[in-house]
Amino acid sequence: MTKALILIGFMGAGKSTIGRLIAEKLQRNFIDTDELLQQRQGQTIAAIMEAKGMLGFREAEFDALQAAIQTGGVIATGGGIIDYEPSFQLLKTTAAQIVYLHGDFTQHLDRIMRDSQRPLLRTKSITEFVEMWDLRQSKYAVLANVTLSSFTKAPTDVLLEIEMWLKNPQTMNQSVSKQLELKKQIEQVQQELRMLQELPVNE
Ligand SMILES: Nc1ncnc2c1ncn2[C@@H]1O[C@H](COP(=O)(O)OP(=O)(O)OP(=O)(O)O)[C@@H](O)[C@H]1O
Ligand SMILES: O=C(O)C1=C[C@@H](O)[C@@H](O)[C@H](O)C1
Ligand SMILES: [Mg+2]
Numbered sequence: 001m002t003k004a005l006i007l008i009g010f011m012g013a014g015k016s017t018i019g020r021l022i023a024e025k026l027q028r029n030f031i032d033t034d035e036l037l038q039q040r041q042g043q044t045i046a047a048i049m050e051a052k053g054m055l056g057f058r059e060a061e062f063d064a065l066q067a068a069i070q071t072g073g074v075i076a077t078g079g080g081i082i083d084y085e086p087s088f089q090l091l092k093t094t095a096a097q098i099v100y101l102h103g104d105f106t107q108h109l110d111r112i113m114r115d116s117q118r119p120l121l122r123t124k125s126i127t128e129f130v131e132m133w134d135l136r137q138s139k140y141a142v143l144a145n146v147t148l149s150s151f152t153k154a155p156t157d158v159l160l161e162i163e164m165w166l167k168n169p170q171t172m173n174q175s176v177s178k179q180l181e182l183k184k185q186i187e188q189v190q191q192e193l194r195m196l197q198e199l200p201v202n203e
Helices: 015-026 033-041 045-071 085-093 105-113 119-123 126-143 155-167 169-198
Strands: 005-008 030-032 074-076 097-102 146-149
Touching (some): 015 074, 030 033, 033 045, 033 074, 045 119, 085 126, 097 126, 097 155, 105 126, 119 126, 146 155
Parallel strands (some): 030 074, 097 146
16 A cells, blocks of 8 residues: 655645645545544544543544544645644654644744634744743644655655655655754854854953
8 A cells, every 4th residue: 555645744834735736646536534523523633622622532533543644645744733642642653754844933833824714823922932832842842754844845846856855755854854954053053153152252
């Protein structure tokens, strides 16, 4: 059976938008776990959360993920799927190709703010949102076979990058990990500069 291609990332990363494009291009099944959940329950995400509570929502999301993986198609996941340990473990152990669509916090927030339908935006403070972001980053990174920025380019360019990676996973992985390494070094230098600027000046 074909391995599923799974898109993960924080809210607003573009998983649904880009997932649909890839599925069309590769002529594969497309499943969005948020949409599947809503179809199965006959309710909106917000209503499911309200009726079942967060744990009940995550359990139903796990069932949707399991069903989606079995199709071997392209899967767009909900941004918080990794918060529920069984779903995280399923993603970790399944023989799928996992693409992490990534941006920085403000880029995500900017996109999320444009969509008032997102239930968590209505119920969480900005501090809780930042905490949620911090807790999730390492989980996405651990699961990812490749990490791609989805904010500095059009969806069709992200699609091209994913196609490139599918054709040549090794090369792409190397260049993406080199970029991440470089980014880390830059952040470290910036941090050191900030610390130096804060030191008292000897007259
Ligand atoms: N590369 C892109 N450039 C510009 N806008 C984009 C891009 N990708 C997605 N968008 C827009 O950003 C918004 C969020 O995208 P989308 O719903 O696909 O994100 P998501 O990762 O599925 O979020 P969620 O986790 O909430 O399901 C949409 O309005 C979409 O049109
Ligand atoms: O980040 C989250 O926890 C969520 C993201 C959305 O895709 C939905 O699955 C839901 O709104 C929860
Ligand atoms: Mg989505």
